[in-house]
Amino acid sequence: MSLKTALNEVNNAVLDLQSADYNTYHRPIQRLSAALHSESLRAITEQLKADVDFDAFVSDSDEGGSMIGSATLNWPKDRQKELGLAIHIIDRGAEDAGWFLNFSHHWYHAGNKFVANIRKVTTAVIIPFARDFKTYVESLRPAHTFAVEPNDFHRVFIVHGHDEAPRETVARFLSTVGLDPVILHEQANKGMTIPEKLAAYANVGFAVVLLTPDDEGRVKDAAEMQFRARQNVILELGYFVGRLGRDRVFALLKGQIEIPSDYVGVAYTAFDEGGGWRQNLALELEAAGYDIDWNKVMRRG
Known part of the structure; x- marks a missing residue:
């Protein structure tokens, strides 16, 4: 029973x-x-x-x-x-x-x-x-606990906001070059909270963070609003930098948006419609230890 x-x-x-x-x-x-x-x-x-x-x-x-x-x-x-x-x-x-x-x-x-x-x-x-x-x-009853698994260098986590188009484009690219994109809302909940679920599926070797202009905000005394990424995106950006290291997190920037102050100086890659970001992402993945088929990368260029 x-x-x-x-x-x-x-x-x-x-x-x-x-x-x-x-x-x-x-x-x-x-x-x-x-x-x-x-x-x-x-x-x-x-x-x-x-x-x-x-x-x-x-x-x-x-x-x-x-x-x-x-x-x-x-x-x-x-x-x-x-x-x-x-x-x-x-x-x-x-x-x-x-x-x-x-x-x-x-x-x-x-x-x-x-x-x-x-x-x-x-x-x-x-x-x-x-x-x-x-x-x-x-x-x-104990809270959810998860076995610490080694990072899977076949999987790449995609952090995203409300803009679905870049998310799907990046996911398709990763699949094309033989990698497994991990999108949190597509994974089984198993009764977990969002932080528990994030930790459960974060055993990846690399993360792509999509900074898209989903929100607006400003500092207290500023007159104009600025576009910002969703708060959960910024939180997960920091989470994966802490978990994987800065060299295993690839930030893709769409449009003119405010950059987190603690992350200023770090290189961002523009999400351009021409697809130039694909080569940059492939380079970073290869440097992080992923096996990249450049023939497949260039066919998507």
């Missing part, structure tokens, strides 16, 4: 328990206990139980006076200990239906009908437990 399936089973068992009566309440408790001890949740469940002493918890609670319904459990403030104690209640109830009836009657008395007591302990203990247990389990 997967983790997602086990948590769904916990939720379904609690839903069934909410609508159960005196004759049917025991089965949902058994299902709930079984789900908590399924393979994907067992280690967490057993650890939470091991961290608390259920019998001491009960004996240290307020038994109340002679008045029925006056007994009160002294729940700890620690949320994990609360979870562990609730699991003890569920497990004992699953093992012994009579114990669960007596426990709910004594500590969660809501009248002379047993079903009223069952529903009170369900509302006060088991429903909050299911909610908080899921949150706790999800907090333990």
Whole structure:
């Protein structure tokens, strides 16, 4: 049973328990206990139980006076200990239906009908437990991690903005010379955030960054607006310079746009309609260790 399936089973068992009566309440408790001890949740469940002493918890609670319904459990403030104690209640109830009836009657008395007591302990203990247990389990799940793979000198990452034409032109050129262009939005998400996805597909040996005039902006006291590349493009430009080194990042500039101040002095190549950028890109790729077929390059010139 997967983790997602086990948590769904916990939720379904609690839903069934909410609508159960005196004759049917025991089965949902058994299902709930079984789900908590399924393979994907067992280690967490057993650890939470091991961290608390259920019998001491009960004996240290307020038994109340002679008045029925006056007994009160002294729940700890620690949320994990609360979870562990609730699991003890569920497990004992699953093992012994009579114990669960007596426990709910004594500590969660809501009248002379047993079903009223069952529903009170369900509302006060088991429903909050299911909610908080899921949150706790999800907090333990690791964030996406990715194996560090060697840079693939057959792949080239293309960083781009909103202008699709240059992106497609560069991708076609790379494919023609036998390389594999990597465009982020064309890759599978696999539940990743954008930064996680970028890191997952960045095991390339080279990146082409297309600086196209997609945005406008100006410094505070300037009168005129200037064309700028998208912020994500500038961010990814810096990312690949840091990851691969400046000599493995090829910046293609389309039109008159503002250059990032920290990158002034670095050579940019103009994205010219005549295609002269192709030879410059091929030279940089070859210098970076890529195997370039110049016959294919020149046919695209």
